[in-house]
Amino acid sequence: MTPKTKKSEEEFKRPDGRKVDETRPISAKVGVIPNADGSAMFSFGDTIAIAAVYGPKKMHPQHLQDPEKGTLRCNYNMLSFSVTERIKPGPSRRSTEISKITEWALEPVLMIDKYVNSVIDVHVHILQANASTRCAGINAAALALAHAGIPMKNLVSSVSIGKLDKQLVVDLNKKEEDWEEGEGATDIPVSLTPDGKITHIQLDGKISSKQLKEAVALAKEACKEIYKIQKNALKNSLGGK
Amino acid sequence: MTTENTSRKIVIPGEVIVEGGEYLPGEGTEKRGNSIVSLIYGLEEISNNLVKIIPLSGTYQPRRGNVVIGKVENVTFSGWVIDIETAESAFLPLIEVPRYVNKDALDEVMTVGDIVAAKIWNMNKRGIDLSIKSRGLGKIDDGLIIRINSNKVPRVIGKEGSMIKIIKDKTNCNITVGQNGLIWIKGEKIEDELFAKEAVLFVAENSFIFGLTEELTKWLDKNKK
Numbered sequence: 001m002t003p004k005t006k007k008s009e010e011e012f013k014r015p016d017g018r019k020v021d022e023t024r025p026i027s028a029k030v031g032v033i034p035n036a037d038g039s040a041m042f043s044f045g046d047t048i049a050i051a052a053v054y055g056p057k058k059m060h061p062q063h064l065q066d067p068e069k070g071t072l073r074c075n076y077n078m079l080s081f082s083v084t085e086r087i088k089p090g091p092s093r094r095s096t097e098i099s100k101i102t103e104w105a106l107e108p109v110l111m112i113d114k115y116v117n118s119v120i121d122v123h124v125h126i127l128q129a130n131a132s133t134r135c136a137g138i139n140a141a142a143l144a145l146a147h148a149g150i151p152m153k154n155l156v157s158s159v160s161i162g163k164l165d166k167q168l169v170v171d172l173n174k175k176e177e178d179w180e181e182g183e184g185a186t187d188i189p190v191s192l193t194p195d196g197k198i199t200h201i202q203l204d205g206k207i208s209s210k211q212l213k214e215a216v217a218l219a220k221e222a223c224k225e226i227y228k229i230q231k232n233a234l235k236n237s238l239g240g241k
Numbered sequence: 242m243t244t245e246n247t248s249r250k251i252v253i254p255g256e257v258i259v260e261g262g263e264y265l266p267g268e269g270t271e272k273r274g275n276s277i278v279s280l281i282y283g284l285e286e287i288s289n290n291l292v293k294i295i296p297l298s299g300t301y302q303p304r305r306g307n308v309v310i311g312k313v314e315n316v317t318f319s320g321w322v323i324d325i326e327t328a329e330s331a332f333l334p335l336i337e338v339p340r341y342v343n344k345d346a347l348d349e350v351m352t353v354g355d356i357v358a359a360k361i362w363n364m365n366k367r368g369i370d371l372s373i374k375s376r377g378l379g380k381i382d383d384g385l386i387i388r389i390n391s392n393k394v395p396r397v398i399g400k401e402g403s404m405i406k407i408i409k410d411k412t413n414c415n416i417t418v419g420q421n422g423l424i425w426i427k428g429e430k431i432e433d434e435l436f437a438k439e440a441v442l443f444v445a446e447n448s449f450i451f452g453l454t455e456e457l458t459k460w461l462d463k464n465k466k
Contacts, residue, residue, distance in 0.1 A: 037300050056300060056328040109254075111280060116366065118328035146254050149299020151269070151280040154255030194255060234253045234282055 012167045015175045023159065023171040023222055028139070028233035030147040038148025040233070042140035044171055046130035051140035053148040056118040070115030074102040074122045076137055082129040098134045099124075105138050105158065105191040105200035111151040120150060131177045132160040135189050138200070143230055147237070155230055156199055157223040158191035161215040163207055168215055170222045188212070190219040194227045249286060251297070252279040258292055267293030301391035301421040303327050303369055305361055308378070310386065310419035311371075313355045316348050323357060323371060326391075326421050331369035333359060339374045356381040358417050358425060377417060384415075384427030385434045389445040391422035396448040397441055404444060404454060411461045412437040439464070 012020060024045030033039035036052035043049070059065045076098040080089045102124060112120060122144065124137040138158040146152060162172040165182030172187060179185035186205025192198055198216070207215070252258055260276040269281040270292050279285070283294040296302070303309070303325070311325035320334040335342055342350050351357060358378050359371040373379045389397065398405050398418055409416055414428035414437040424441055428434040443460055450456055 031298075038298060058328050058330070115328060146282045147298055149281055149283070149296045152254035153271075153280065155253065231253055231256075235251050 012164075012169075014164075014169060016173065018169075020167060020169045021218060021221065023225065024173065026226060026229050028143060028229050030143055030233050030237045036144070036148075038144045038146070038150070040140045040143035040147055042136050042143060042230075044130075044132050044136050045173065046128055047132050047136045047173075048127040049133065049136035049140040050125050050127060051137065051144035052123045053120060053141075053144045053150070054123075055120040055148075056112070056115040056150075057121075059117055059119040064119075065117040067116050068113075070110075070112030071119045072103050072107055072110060072112065072122065073119050074099045074106070074124065074141065076102055076124045076126075076134070078126040078129060078133065082126045098137065101134060101200060101202065102138055102141055106141060106145065106156055108197075108199045109142075109153045109156055109193060110145065111153060120145070120148075129174075131172050131174045132189070134158070135160050135171075135191070138191050139226060139230065143233060146234060154193040154195065155227060156191050156193060157226040157230060158189065158200070159219050159222040159226060161188040161190060161219050161222075162186065163188070163205065163211065163215070168211065168218055170218055188215050188219075190216060190223075192220060192223045194223070196220055249284045249295075251283070252285045252294060253282050254280055258285050259287065263290055265291050267291045269294030269296065295395075296392060298392060301325075301327055303329075303331075303361055303364060304420070305364055307361045307420040308358065308417070309361060309371075309421045310356065310358050310381070310417065310423035310425055311421070313351050313353050313357060316352060318344075318347075321347070321351055321357075323359065325359075325369070325371075325419075326423070327369070329368050331359075331361070331371045333357070333371040333373065337362070337370075337372040337374055351380050356386060356425075358419065381425055384425055385438060387424050387426065387438050387441060389422050389424065389441065391420065393445045393448045394418060394420055394422060396453070397424070397444050399454065404457065407454065407457060407461070408437055408440045408444075411465070412440060416441070436464070 028042045030040045032041045033052045038053040041050045076095050080086050122141050124141050126133045135158040142156040160172050162169045163186035164179045186207050189202050191200035256279045257276045258279055264277050266272045266277050271278050271280055277292045281294050283296040286293050309325045311323040313321050314324045315322040323331045323333055325331050357380050359373050362372040363370040412433050414426050414433050417425040426434050426437045
């Protein structure tokens with residue numbers, strides 16, 4: 001694969017006119033669900049995710065209890081009106097996978113060993129979807145867990161990197177995800193801690209190992225920005241429930 | 242709570258609070274290399290080189306010595322299982338009850354659904370052990386139980402009990418504040434109890450106001466019938 005020159009990067013036009021390393025406008029807020037022990041909202045442009053945390057509470061049924069450490073249980077759900085074509089409510093193959101992915105992305109930073117026989121429930125709902133929903137979900141869930149007072153080594157920030165034909169771009173939207181020119185689109189959601197450790201990476205498509213390294217570097221840069229917004233959301237929340 | 246400096250900073254998990262080898266990590270913090278890092282979301286507090294975090298949100302975390310209010314969940318042959326609104330339920334063993342109990346009829350003393358004020362005297366991997374061997378603890382028969390967020394309990398109690406003392410004096414009620422957020426109010430008249438309830442809820446709702454003690458006194462004088 002021919003490496004892209006500086007000139008062609010500048011020439012590359014994204015459908016919504018963004019720069020290749022520019023995310024959509026991001027906003028984050030904590031404490032959006034008063035009933036929950038912790039909650040947060042996170043959005044990438046039109047993609048909006050809300051997360052609610054309940055617990056730690058006793059795990060039921062009893063045979064699922066783990067006497068060695070606490071359990072994290074995530075539940076990702078896309079609301080039926082989140083996309084133009086109504087989606088059938090309830091669990092699906094896709095949502096089950098993303099629920100598990102969210103757990104795996106967050107587990108490395110959680111310090112829940114002392115909550116034996118207990119479970120922490122994280123409910124992630126996508127209010128509006130325009131690609132990158134799992135990343136918005138992970139970002140919201142990380143914020144909600146922190147807001148619930150769960151001990152964590154660090155926060156987690158997540159962003160999707162895309163390869164449109166041969167060009168790497170940050171934070172895909174729906175139009176870009178369905179890219180058909182040239183080599184088509186490759187979607188790489190990455191979750192990182194602020195010190196640059198990867199907690200989750202997925203790859204849907206084809207990419208050279210050299211370019212994958214570039215993609216991770218790009219994700220690290222973008223996550224710095226996301227972390228800053230997550231941090232501000234927590235700091236400006238006044239702490240009330 | 243010490244208040245040598247009122248402008249305490251909100252910290253988030255993973256944030257470096259202070260750097261330097263002389264600091265010690267307290268509750269909610271961890272030492273990483275030469276710096277103290279926060280593990281939870283809350284307010285930082287540094288006193289005599291000890292760094293700790295006061296949580297702002299989340300569920301109640303039981304601690305040894307806490308007075309809590311709970312509900313009897315089950316009666317076993319050796320004691321009572323009590324729900325104190327934590328992930329693990331607590332156990333009140335027979336020997337921690339300072340009166341004669343007929344071992345064949347534990348439910349004559351307390352039965353499922355009864356409310357009890359107790360103290361956490363031990364915590365281990367197996368669970369939480371309670372005791373009612375102190376003054377003011379035991380089964381609650383009358384009065385009013387209200388629930389507030391457990392993170393607001395320190396504010397309701399106030400510095401060395403100053404806040405709750407004002408409410409007690411002005412409403413002529415006896416108030417027991419459980420650290421788990423359940424509060425028992427007992428007064429002579431139901432009107433007094435309801436007034437005390439309003440006062441406690443006022444403090445809980447306005448817990449972030451600066452100079453709350455004065456505000457509470459004003460509020461009590463205004464609303465007193």
